[in-house]
Amino acid sequence: MCGIIAASGFRDIIQDLYDGLIVLQHRGQDAAGIVTYNDQFHLKKSNGMVRDVFHSRSLARLKGPMGIGHVRYPTAGCSSEFEAQPFFISTPFGIALAHNGNLTNTMDLRRKLMEKEYHHLNTNSDSEVLLNVFAVALRHQHPKKLTPEHVFGAVKTLMGKCKGAYSAVALIGGQGILGFRDPHGIRPLQLGKRRYGMKEEYMITSENTVFHALEYEFIRDILPGEAVFIDRKNRLHSRQVVKGQLNPCMFEWVYLAAPDSTIDGVNVYKARVRMGEALARKIKKAGIHIDSVIPIPDTGRAAATGLADKLKVRYREGFVKNRYIGRTFIMPGQSQRKRSLKFKLHPIELEFRNQNVLLVDDSIVRGNTSKKIVEIVREAGAKKVYFASASPPIISPDPYGIDLPTTNELIAANMSIEQIRKYIGADGLFYNTIEDIRTAVQYGNRNIKKFSEGCFTGKYPTPEVNAKLLKALGQGRNESREAWDAEQMSEDNSGDQKMMALV
Secondary structure (H helix, E strand, O other): OOEEEEEEOOOOOHHHHHHHHHHOHHHOOOEEEEEEEOOOEEEEEEEOOHHHHOOHHHHHHOOOOEEEEEEEOOOOOOOOHHHOOOEEEOOOOOEEEEEEEEEOOHHHHHHHHHHHOOOOOOOOOHHHHHHHHHHHHHHOOOOOOOOHHHHHHHHHHHHHHOOEEEEEEEEEOOOEEEEEEOOOOOOOOEEEEEEEOOEEEEEEEOOOHHHHHHOOEEEEEOOOOEEEEEEOOOOEEEEEOOOOOOOOEOHHHHHHOOOOOEEOOEEHHHHHHHHHHHHHHHHHHHOOOOOEEEEOOOOOHHHHHHHHHHHOOEEOOOEEEOOOOOOHHHOOOHHHHHHHHHHHEEEOHHHOOOOEEEEEEOOOOOOHHHHHHHHHHHHOOOOEEEEEEOOOOOOOOOOOOOOOOOHHHOHHHHOOHHHHHHHHOOOEEEEOOHHHHHHHHHOOOOOOOOOEOHHHHOOOOOOOOOHHHHHHHHHHHHHHHHHHHHHHHHHHHHHHHHHHHHO
8 A cells, every 4th residue: 555645726736746645655655756746747756655755846846736745655666766656657748647546467568568569677576667648548548638538448458457556646747637437436536626816726645644635625536447637727527437446455454544634434543433333342342350451552453442332331442552653554665664663562550450451453464573562561560461363364465555474474364363362472362254244334425335355355356366476476475575674684784884994
């Protein structure tokens, strides 16, 4: 998952783009980028958090009334600064693109681009492939003067070729901004507007929490298979370019999205509360005594609230979270995740000493984080430590843009619930079922009939995903993570050597 944003108005749009990326920072902490346009493109992107990439000087030169932005969470490709987005191609018109999701037929598309269209690609990123597929499709529309029909025709061609998950925004030089969502609607994409005098400014982004912060009015979710184009005169055009069927990613409600967002008609916070209420029914049947329900911050809080209310057990905050440590799940290397966890959570010992506590987290992936947290709680003096996961066991990777590890690394793919309990050192372990979390989300929108939930069931909405593809994607991601870890170790060693030389 990544965070994307596009905006078009009647004044320099950079402040909206920058502030919007700050709000979307939870969707990616690896890199950030913005491109704007005022008769020429202005681009700034680099590795790092939004506040570290952009400074007053760079913001001042990003002129123009239209632009797009991106915060990256690395999946396909690697975490190299060269793969920070947006990507840019000079023809036709000049196009910049930012992408959330993951293409599952990247290698085939890459080969065809090189062999048939003679397009050289500079990175391993599937987002650069997506940009080039769109550019070729737009060029083949043969537009002398670009119209929305040309744009929608190009998106239709793209959707006929690209497989997997892609919510994307694009900036077409001198023409307008574009947003489109794959035919399954796996990743979120939303449309908003704001009054500017008698006129309207538009924004397209991953989560509508951005609209609240920037005083835009939420219009609607962009539909699966739909494209939205705001032209250079700020007129809105939309087209259902291919028939779509909504299969949104369940992990958006479990973990990825901000709690104050509403995605496809379902409020994220309320869905998580309902997941906690479902957990409460299972724990009540177990007949155990619990003194306190304590969430793992931050994404365990909503579920813990619903659980505690249903059990009529006191809710307590038991951990102080270091706000200057990023989300460990979305860090690019396992060594980085383990190292950061040591500094991330500090127990409030009085909430644990001589208590039977129930810890609530959004999910258990590898089990390493859960194991460490249980150790911390026992060291703080807890008598009994129970653990609850708002999500079902994660048994399979996700090929659509979540950096879940290979099956061999997923603890629930290789152990029973009892074995996991023993591994993490808990006195009891509870999971929701897939039916529980489906019900929790569908309660907010009965029109969602199916989800992208393959990480819980092993069944995926796009037919090309099979065991061979998952193995290939997993191998590529492992190589990327290993390369990143090696690079970090090399930098650390180099820094140590320089320090020794100074001493």
